[in-house]
Amino acid sequence: MGKLYVIGIGPGGLDQMSIKAKEVLEKVQVVVGYIKYIDMVKPLIRDKEIYSNGMKGEEARCIEALKLSEDKDVAVISTGDSGIYGMAGLILELKENNHDVEVIPGITASSAAGSVLGAPLMHDNCNISLSDLMTDYELIKKRIKLAAEGDFIISLYNPKSKGRPDYLKGAIEIIKEFRDDSTPIGIVKNALRDGQEAYLTTIGEFTDEKVDMMSIVIIGNSQSYIKDGFFITPRGYKLEQKK
Amino acid sequence: MGKLYVIGIGPGGLDQMSIKAKEVLEKVQVVVGYIKYIDMVKPLIRDKEIYSNGMKGEEARCIEALKLSEDKDVAVISTGDSGIYGMAGLILELKENNHDVEVIPGITASSAAGSVLGAPLMHDNCNISLSDLMTDYELIKKRIKLAAEGDFIISLYNPKSKGRPDYLKGAIEIIKEFRDDSTPIGIVKNALRDGQEAYLTTIGEFTDEKVDMMSIVIIGNSQSYIKDGFFITPRGYKLEQKK
Numbered sequence: 001m002g003k004l005y006v007i008g009i010g011p012g013g014l015d016q017m018s019i020k021a022k023e024v025l026e027k028v029q030v031v032v033g034y035i036k037y038i039d040m041v042k043p044l045i046r047d048k049e050i051y052s053n054g055m056k057g058e059e060a061r062c063i064e065a066l067k068l069s070e071d072k073d074v075a076v077i078s079t080g081d082s083g084i085y086g087m088a089g090l091i092l093e094l095k096e097n098n099h100d101v102e103v104i105p106g107i108t109a110s111s112a113a114g115s116v117l118g119a120p121l122m123h124d125n126c127n128i129s130l131s132d133l134m135t136d137y138e139l140i141k142k143r144i145k146l147a148a149e150g151d152f153i154i155s156l157y158n159p160k161s162k163g164r165p166d167y168l169k170g171a172i173e174i175i176k177e178f179r180d181d182s183t184p185i186g187i188v189k190n191a192l193r194d195g196q197e198a199y200l201t202t203i204g205e206f207t208d209e210k211v212d213m214m215s216i217v218i219i220g221n222s223q224s225y226i227k228d229g230f231f232i233t234p235r236g237y238k239l240e241q242k243k
Numbered sequence: 244m245g246k247l248y249v250i251g252i253g254p255g256g257l258d259q260m261s262i263k264a265k266e267v268l269e270k271v272q273v274v275v276g277y278i279k280y281i282d283m284v285k286p287l288i289r290d291k292e293i294y295s296n297g298m299k300g301e302e303a304r305c306i307e308a309l310k311l312s313e314d315k316d317v318a319v320i321s322t323g324d325s326g327i328y329g330m331a332g333l334i335l336e337l338k339e340n341n342h343d344v345e346v347i348p349g350i351t352a353s354s355a356a357g358s359v360l361g362a363p364l365m366h367d368n369c370n371i372s373l374s375d376l377m378t379d380y381e382l383i384k385k386r387i388k389l390a391a392e393g394d395f396i397i398s399l400y401n402p403k404s405k406g407r408p409d410y411l412k413g414a415i416e417i418i419k420e421f422r423d424d425s426t427p428i429g430i431v432k433n434a435l436r437d438g439q440e441a442y443l444t445t446i447g448e449f450t451d452e453k454v455d456m457m458s459i460v461i462i463g464n465s466q467s468y469i470k471d472g473f474f475i476t477p478r479g480y481k482l483e484q485k486k
Binding site: 014058081152236 | 479
């Protein structure tokens with residue numbers, strides 16, 4: 001009987017993975033994942049059995065991983081944190097009594113993007129995916145409105161794809177009703193991995209042409225500001241020293 | 244001229260740190276942090292200069308770190324992600340033009356706690372701190388209500404302290420208005436570090452006696468459920484295979 005590890009590899013750069021995630025990846029016999037994620041960890045898994053398939057093959061991939069783990073030690077990999085829009089949920093939904101599963105977390109994409117921009121996530125914050133593949137668009141819009149009304153910092157995952165070119169603009173329009181035009185927005189593409197690009201703008205100046213599926217978009221709360229090229233949300237310290 | 248790294252060491256166990264965070268910690272000359280966090284990384288920094296002080300000494304600590312970084316390479320450490328309720332914001336607020344600062348993210352406490360419980364954070368989720376040291380209690384309650392109304396999974400940081408024994412019970416009362424009694428709640432104390440304890444209950448059965456300041460409390464969304472001792476929030480896949 002083997003064991004199944006559901007691993008969040010973090011943003012993608014090998015040095016952003018946890019030490020535990022790396023140790024487990026090096027130890028298992030089989031690695032299962034979406035082909036692009038397999039490529040990201042290639043240097044660590046050259047001698048391993050690989051099971052990979054394309055996007056939208058998640059259920060088949062998880063069933064195969066569970067089956068393989070009956071005889072071997074297997075790692076299923078997700079980017080970011082395996083527990084936030086990753087594979088941990090589906091694995092546990094499909095798991096049967098005879099399977100031994102451990103979830104190994106990673107640095108989620110909003111944390112990675114935040115670190116590139118400065119410190120945008122320093123106060124109460126939320127993660128919302130704009131993908132409507134499995135979530136009704138009305139519910140997505142409702143969540144954006146309530147998060148904006150609650151003055152949360154908002155990180156948008158899967159912000160834009162060909163099938164829904166206008167959702168991101170729509171989201172920003174909703175948030176605009178609750179924020180000043182000067183509120184910072186950060187866009188980070190491929191945060192902390194090859195091809196990283198970062199842009200800092202404001203709600204008033206926002207356009208979406210730099211954004212794609214590999215981006216995270218972070219919208220500040222009412223206290224957020226930009227200083228020396230950094231996106232900062234104050235935690236709320238009453239500073240003795242003048243800013 | 245030295246450089247200042249603001250490092251998120253993750254939940255606390257040394258193997259949950261990113262490889263980059265470990266490399267930088269081993270490389271710098273000075274490490275600055277709250278004494279309990281310094282203790283967590285002690286094996287990595289035995290030969291280093293340490294600057295430490297107690298809780299609530301954050302501003303003095305950051306000013307000292309920035310000053311020290313004018314001559315030496317310095318790491319300021321936070322647990323979890325340095326950018327989520329950590330030290331990154333205060334450092335950037337206090338930074339002057341001559342300082343060179345890099346933020347290195349870590350696994351935030353909700354991701355760590357989530358991995359211990361199963362996969363509670365699989366859909367849109369938010370982090371809310373119940374600490375009222377720097378946030379008005381009315382705003383905290385407003386955010387809890389809106390997050391509950393939006394059917395977000397809610398992770399509560401700093402859920403309980405002696406000075407505010409009833410905030411957590413109050414938060415659960417607010418959330419209860421929007422969720423069934425069967426909604427899972429997970430409590431994880433010292434997630435992924437020495438002294439870890441985890442409890443799974445429901446909104447209807449919830450009591451707060453297991454919760455302290457070192458805990459994270461996660462409340463599911465309307466779709467969350469418990470299976471074989473795991474707290475699962477479905478991502479929304481329409482599964483071919485029967486559960």
